[in-house]
Amino acid sequence: MSVATPWSADFAADLTTADPRIQRLIAAEETRNNGTVNLIASESYCPKATVEAEASILVNKNATGYPAERNVAGCQVINEIEELACARALALFGAEHANIQALSSTIANIAVLRGLLKQGDTILSLRESAGGHHSHGARYHVSGQDYKVVGFGVDEAVGAIDLEAVLKKARAERPAMIVAGSTAYPRAIDFKGLRRIADEVGALFFADIAHVAGLVVTGLHENPAPYADVVTTSTHKTFCGPRTGGLILSRKAHAAAVDDALFPGMQGAPGAHIIAGRAVLFDIVSRPGFKALMTRVLENAQHLAKAVLDTGIPLYLGGTDTHMVVADLRKLDVSEVALDRVLEEHNILCNRITLPIRDGDASRVGLRLGSNAMTIRGMDAEGLATAAQAIASIVRRPDRALDAGLAKRMRALGDAYPVPLGFLPQQAAAA
Ligand SMILES: Cc1ncc(COP(=O)(O)O)c(C=O)c1O
Numbered sequence: 001m002s003v004a005t006p007w008s009a010d011f012a013a014d015l016t017t018a019d020p021r022i023q024r025l026i027a028a029e030e031t032r033n034n035g036t037v038n039l040i041a042s043e044s045y046c047p048k049a050t051v052e053a054e055a056s057i058l059v060n061k062n063a064t065g066y067p068a069e070r071n072v073a074g075c076q077v078i079n080e081i082e083e084l085a086c087a088r089a090l091a092l093f094g095a096e097h098a099n100i101q102a103l104s105s106t107i108a109n110i111a112v113l114r115g116l117l118k119q120g121d122t123i124l125s126l127r128e129s130a131g132g133h134h135s136h137g138a139r140y141h142v143s144g145q146d147y148k149v150v151g152f153g154v155d156e157a158v159g160a161i162d163l164e165a166v167l168k169k170a171r172a173e174r175p176a177m178i179v180a181g182s183t184a185y186p187r188a189i190d191f192k193g194l195r196r197i198a199d200e201v202g203a204l205f206f207a208d209i210a211h212v213a214g215l216v217v218t219g220l221h222e223n224p225a226p227y228a229d230v231v232t233t234s235t236h237k238t239f240c241g242p243r244t245g246g247l248i249l250s251r252k253a254h255a256a257a258v259d260d261a262l263f264p265g266m267q268g269a270p271g272a273h274i275i276a277g278r279a280v281l282f283d284i285v286s287r288p289g290f291k292a293l294m295t296r297v298l299e300n301a302q303h304l305a306k307a308v309l310d311t312g313i314p315l316y317l318g319g320t321d322t323h324m325v326v327a328d329l330r331k332l333d334v335s336e337v338a339l340d341r342v343l344e345e346h347n348i349l350c351n352r353i354t355l356p357i358r359d360g361d362a363s364r365v366g367l368r369l370g371s372n373a374m375t376i377r378g379m380d381a382e383g384l385a386t387a388a389q390a391i392a393s394i395v396r397r398p399d400r401a402l403d404a405g406l407a408k409r410m411r412a413l414g415d416a417y418p419v420p421l422g423f424l425p426q427q428a429a430a431a
Helices: 008-012 020-034 048-054 076-093 105-116 163-173 191-201 213-217 252-262 272-284 288-310 339-345 372-376 381-396 404-415 425-430
Strands: 097-102 122-126 148-152 177-181 204-208 230-234 246-250 324-328 351-354 365-370
Touching (some): 076 213, 076 272, 097 252, 122 163, 163 191, 191 204, 246 252, 339 351, 339 365, 365 381, 381 404
Parallel strands (some): 122 177, 177 204
């Protein structure tokens, strides 16, 4: 017979009763989110069903190992879920092998490097200052510490990665791997071109599509899976899933090496609930509604780009092919200013980034803006133009002092486009 467990009162209490302080803070986050114009290119809002899958009994399951060989009992259900998640990922990208266990996209990237390279091998990757990610071999990051890392950049006159220069460096350095992926590179990446270079020098080609995955699965950005040896992605950003977790897609020939590098090489048990959330996501994004959303994200990025240009501020690489727009402030002497914080005081959220050095510039400052979050919240060209004009006026104001009237107007602009109903527990309860 079941007896009452001593912990049962706390165990069954909902958040409001168990921890009203955290509950209030979550509600405060909802208010903060609504009252800001969210132009953070790496943020989006995930579908309710993905959150439901994550906040399920699966959060308790230890599923150490892969479906074919778990180190723990009771994995029949999670095996089915993980196999479904991988099958859906393979169908979405047309890839040969999927691993959905990485606890972040950064971890996924390290697993790829450790699985496919030897210590001391050379990596040729897009420089962070040109828009690459630090997990592609930055000197201060673990991904850069075991390898010789050579960077490639962009040709600003052409407005794209300088493939000629990549080819020259590849011939000179004979890298074991070429890595390309964007954190702040707003143009489409020519994956086929990079594959050709990798083939010429006998290198592996690794594409990180963390930012553009949602565009890739809807056919709005080239899919590197047919060309690359390995592809990784996070599942938030334009993929619009919950944060946490990475997906690795690889050729069959690399599957065992990458899988082993991740588990048992780096991680313990995966998050069974995270895997379930991704399985749901991969199905939802394969439906026509998601393509319609991504199409609007791209249209809005063009509106945002034009609106920034209309203020007289130039764009890094001249424009965008993605959800990302980078305002180029290198002509302004703003290197000492925490511009992202000043913008945040005015209820506009974005990232300050460092752009490549150019002769005659006053700084290396750029502002990375993204259209994905506000598109999900229903913003159109007019709202984005209002935000762009506010950004320009704040950036140009010499004293950087708070303009309380502008901050209020931006708060009202955010509030006019609330976070989608159903995502946050508080909203669901109130609905
Ligand atoms: C290209 C790229 N790869 C990887 C990552 C890391 O993703 P995660 O936060 O899941 O580790 C990012 C994050 O910004 C990114 O832009």
